[in-house]
Amino acid sequence: MAVNLADLSLPQLEGLKSQLDQEVEFLTSSIGQFKVVQTKYVEAKDSLNVLNQSNKGKELLVPLTSSMYVPGTLNDVEHVLVDVGTGYYVEKNVEDSKAFFKRKIDFLTKQIEKIQPALQEKHAMKQAVIEVMSVKIQQLQQGQQASQMVGSTKA
Amino acid sequence: MAEAIQKKLKAEVEKYAQMQKDVSKSMSARQKLETQLTENNIVKEELDMLDSSNMVYKLIGPVLVKQDVDEAKATVAKRLEYINGEIQRYESLLKEMEKKSEKHREVLSSLQQEFQKAQGLAR
Numbered sequence: 559m560a561v562n563l564a565d566l567s568l569p570q571l572e573g574l575k576s577q578l579d580q581e582v583e584f585l586t587s588s589i590g591q592f593k594v595v596q597t598k599y600v601e602a603k604d605s606l607n608v609l610n611q612s613n614k615g616k617e618l619l620v621p622l623t624s625s626m627y628v629p630g631t632l633n634d635v636e637h638v639l640v641d642v643g644t645g646y647y648v649e650k651n652v653e654d655s656k657a658f659f660k661r662k663i664d665f666l667t668k669q670i671e672k673i674q675p676a677l678q679e680k681h682a683m684k685q686a687v688i689e690v691m692s693v694k695i696q697q698l699q700q701g702q703q704a705s706q707m708v709g710s711t712k713a
Numbered sequence: 714m715a716e717a718i719q720k721k722l723k724a725e726v727e728k729y730a731q732m733q734k735d736v737s738k739s740m741s742a743r744q745k746l747e748t749q750l751t752e753n754n755i756v757k758e759e760l761d762m763l764d765s766s767n768m769v770y771k772l773i774g775p776v777l778v779k780q781d782v783d784e785a786k787a788t789v790a791k792r793l794e795y796i797n798g799e800i801q802r803y804e805s806l807l808k809e810m811e812k813k814s815e816k817h818r819e820v821l822s823s824l825q826q827e828f829q830k831a832q833g834l835a836r
Contacts, residue, residue, distance in 0.1 A: 639770065639777075642759040643752055644792075646785060647777055649768040658759070 563690045568698075571691045578684040585677040589670055596666040603659035609635040609652050715831040722824045729817050736810050743803040750796045757789045 566574070614635045619627035638655050639647045650658060760782065763769070769785045770777040 643756045644789075645772040646756055646760070646789075647770040647772060648759065648763060649770070 563686060566690075568691065568694055571687055571694070575684060575687045575691065578680055578687060582677065582680045582684060585673055585680065589673055589677070592666050592670050592673075596663055596670075599659050599662045599666070603656055603663070606638070606652055606656055606659075609638070611635060715828060715835050718824065718828045718831050722821070722828055725817070725821055725824060729814070729821060732810065732814055732817060736807065736814065739803055739807055739810065743800060743807065746796055746800050746803065750793070750800065753789055753793050753796065757786070757793065760786050760789060 563571070609632075613632055616632050618630055618632055620630045621627050636651050637649055638652065640650050640655055640658055642648050642658075760769070763782050765782055767782060769780045769782050771780045771785065772778075
């Protein structure tokens, strides 16, 4: 399977480069998405800290829309509903919910760690391809110049 | 002679292109199923960690409906079964398509040779 990059022609290298470009972009956007979701989970986990006994019965404003709020009291500081995916919500106590979010954050960290080396590898490959390409282009230009020189001396 | 072959060749190429389209359609459908499989597996993992003291709600439209943990587990298990079956179905479908395309490619290349030969004779 191993192919010597120097053996490939310029158009082939061009194709390889655009393919690598696509892969790098895909992996980068995947990591970006993972990070966005991870931030959401971190925020959710942090906001659970507000739910403690000392805040029980306190008044708060519940957003009905993004610009309209109604007053309410914090009645239950023990239970929250967590979205576990595909439309299922589970009622969990605060401790379990924190554990849930921690699990999700760890899972995402692991996935990102899995992708990162692949991305670096693709980057290195792309760099190698670009290098070979520039060498080839230089050779091509030198060859052209040489043939021009020959042509002009003949004339 | 050459014209007749050219017509045939054109028809075959069109058929082949249509087949490639079908292949890529099935590919993306399979990929979608793969995503659903992962998602449902994650939900199953979560549900398996629960006991009967936990309440489960199912989002139906804009409403959350209370549901039994066991019922939810059964639904997800059934869904997983279905998705796995579908993936297998697509897998065999794709394999079959691959075989057909292979045959088609052979037909195409032999037709092409025939065409070139005929063209050579015509000249």
